Amino acid sequence: xxxxxxxxxxxxxxxAGGLLVGFDRVISARxxxxxxxPILQPFYDVLKLIxxxxxxxxxxxxxxxxLSLMFIILTxxxxxxxxxxxxxxxxxxxxxxxxxxxxxxxxxxxxxxxAERELLQMMAYEPMMFIVAAxxxxxxxxxxxxxxxxxxxxxxxxxxVVFVGFIxxxxxxLRKSPFDLxxxxxxxxxxVQGISTEYSGRALAVIEVTHWYETMIALGFVFVFFxxxxxxxxxxxxxxxxxxxxxxIILDNSTVRVKWQKALSSAWIVSGIxxxxxxxxxxxxxx
Amino acid sequence: xxxNKKSPWVLHYDATSCNGCDIEVLxxxxxxxxxxxxxxxxxxxxxxxxxxxITGSVNRQSIPVVKQLYEQMPDPxxxxxxGICATSGGIFKDCYNVVGGVDKVLPVDVYVPGCAARPQAxxxxxxxAASILEEKEKALKER
Numbered sequence: 001x002x003x004x005x006x007x008x009x010x011x012x013x014x015x016a017g018g019l020l021v022g023f024d025r026v027i028s029a030r031x032x033x034x035x036x037x038p039i040l041q042p043f044y045d046v047l048k049l050i051x052x053x054x055x056x057x058x059x060x061x062x063x064x065x066x067l068s069l070m071f072i073i074l075t076x077x078x079x080x081x082x083x084x085x086x087x088x089x090x091x092x093x094x095x096x097x098x099x100x101x102x103x104x105x106x107x108x109x110x111x112x113x114x115a116e117r118e119l120l121q122m123m124a125y126e127p128m129m130f131i132v133a134a135x136x137x138x139x140x141x142x143x144x145x146x147x148x149x150x151x152x153x154x155x156x157x158x159x160x161v162v163f164v165g166f167i168x169x170x171x172x173x174l175r176k177s178p179f180d181l182x183x184x185x186x187x188x189x190x191x192v193q194g195i196s197t198e199y200s201g202r203a204l205a206v207i208e209v210t211h212w213y214e215t216m217i218a219l220g221f222v223f224v225f226f227x228x229x230x231x232x233x234x235x236x237x238x239x240x241x242x243x244x245x246x247x248x249i250i251l252d253n254s255t256v257r258v259k260w261q262k263a264l265s266s267a268w269i270v271s272g273i274x275x276x277x278x279x280x281x282x283x284x285x286x287x
Numbered sequence: 288x289x290x291n292k293k294s295p296w297v298l299h300y301d302a303t304s305c306n307g308c309d310i311e312v313l314x315x316x317x318x319x320x321x322x323x324x325x326x327x328x329x330x331x332x333x334x335x336x337x338x339x340x341i342t343g344s345v346n347r348q349s350i351p352v353v354k355q356l357y358e359q360m361p362d363p364x365x366x367x368x369x370g371i372c373a374t375s376g377g378i379f380k381d382c383y384n385v386v387g388g389v390d391k392v393l394p395v396d397v398y399v400p401g402c403a404a405r406p407q408a409x410x411x412x413x414x415x416a417a418s419i420l421e422e423k424e425k426a427l428k429e430r
Contacts, residue, residue: 025323033318037326044293044326048337051424053361055334193332200334200361 002081009080010073017212018042020219024249031253042212046205054201057106062203064102069206071095072213079220082146085136089129092217096122099210103182103195114194118182120260124267125169131275132221135162138282149227154237156225158282163225165274167244169267173218175211176252179263183207219245294326295417298336298360302353303385304343307403308370312340315406315413322410325417333359338416340409341393344372344385350392357393363423365416367397369409374398 022039029036038044056062072095079088096118103115133143139158140148148155156163171179183194191197196207219241226237258266301309316322316329330336333356345353357366368389371377376387389395396419399412 029321029323034321035324036321037323038293041294041326045328048294052337052363055359055361193330193335196335197332198334204335 005081006077009077013076013080013216014209014212017214017216018046018209020215020245021212024245024252027246027249028253031250042208046208049200049205049208050202052201054203055198057108057198061102061105061198064098064105065199065203065206065210068095068098068102069210069213071098072210072217075217076213076220079145079217082144082149084143085145085148085224086133086143088145088217089133092214093122093126093129095210095214099195099207102199106198108198110192110197111195113191114182114197117191117260118195120264121172121179121182124179124264125172127268128165128169128271128275131271131279132162132166135159135275135279135282136224138279145224148224149234149237150229152229154226154228154233159225159278161274161278161281165271165278166221166225167247168270168274170218170244170248171251172263172267174215174248176248178251178255178258179267180252180257181260181263292417292421294328295337295365295413295420296328296330296335297322297338297340297413298330298333298356299340299342300353300356302341302343302349302373302389303346304370304372308342308373308401311403311406312342312369312409315409320406320410322413325410325414327413333357334361336360337364337420338413339364339366339393340369340413341366341373341389342369344376344379344382344387345389345392346385350386353389353392363420363427365396365420365423366393367399367412367416368395369399369412370404371400371402374400377402 019039021042022037025041026036026039054062071091075088075091075095078084078091100115100118100122103111103118136148136155136159137143139155140151142148171177175183183196196204199207222241222244223237226240227234299309299312314320333339337360339357339360341353343349357364366389368374372379373389376385379385380387386392397412397416399408401408
């Protein structure tokens, strides 16, 4: 039973993630007054990349992205099977770490600059991830996702301010403007393609699929905030995931990329203030 | 229709063009013409690209650059010469500093003449290049 569940998570997560990315591309195009690609375009892209030649820059270059994909898949399995949210956050950052190492592996200046920016991004968003985990533990006395989403009231009731902080750092994870410094669909004006500059063919397809998993994991955190023990709240949580994703698309199309100094300092200030205020108020009322 | 034809990614390089054709290439990605509706993405990276769009008559200094860009692209790959300068050299054909046409340097698959080439013609050229891409992929598989 649990084996089937794990296999389903591994297969369905990227399918849903790819559809979301395709939806994002269509919506973005409509916002710019264009018709946009078909909604299945991300799948076409990945299938094409798999059939293309994969140029190997050096031996460890491709190894790191495959490793990164494996850890991200593990995160998705831990997260969506109701496992430990703290463990999920740790493996997620391990996956991001290997992706960064993949950027350093080829000595292209663009991918090295992308890797340095990715490290800065990790520094910027990690504190908020731990505040989210701490807040969720404070509300439900458990780090397990299955326990957090089976409380009588959803976590958002106690952690609205932490949730706002989480929305602030979400563009880092979704690789969207204003925080799409290292890799993005539109970064080619600045650092060519950042970390993925030297990747081609199958390795690039792996990077795309990793991104689909990451998108779903990021929305999984949104789900955890809104879900409670009744089924209606689960439906509302899924709807809220879509609303948040829509908000991110609008944000992506209406903002410009910020400099890394601003990205880092604002993320720390926002997560510090919002996180500490929310957790202090919670402990003051000591519900 | 194979998958390859549905997502041709384009790398655009300006080899001594007057910028007229470059503006038209970018115009074909604009809301009016919207090349992305065919799944075309304007990448800035030869490693990701399937189609190399070259504008301009290719002067001596840009020969190594053009060759390097072509070599960095993964197989299968297609070259499209955009504008009359890239096709044959145009009015600069007899200049001492240009080779006159991309096909003196690289194997060109699709020629899009015009001064400047119209966005409709460029879109047509890119889609033709996508079907050549499909043929090349079949040939690669058989080998």
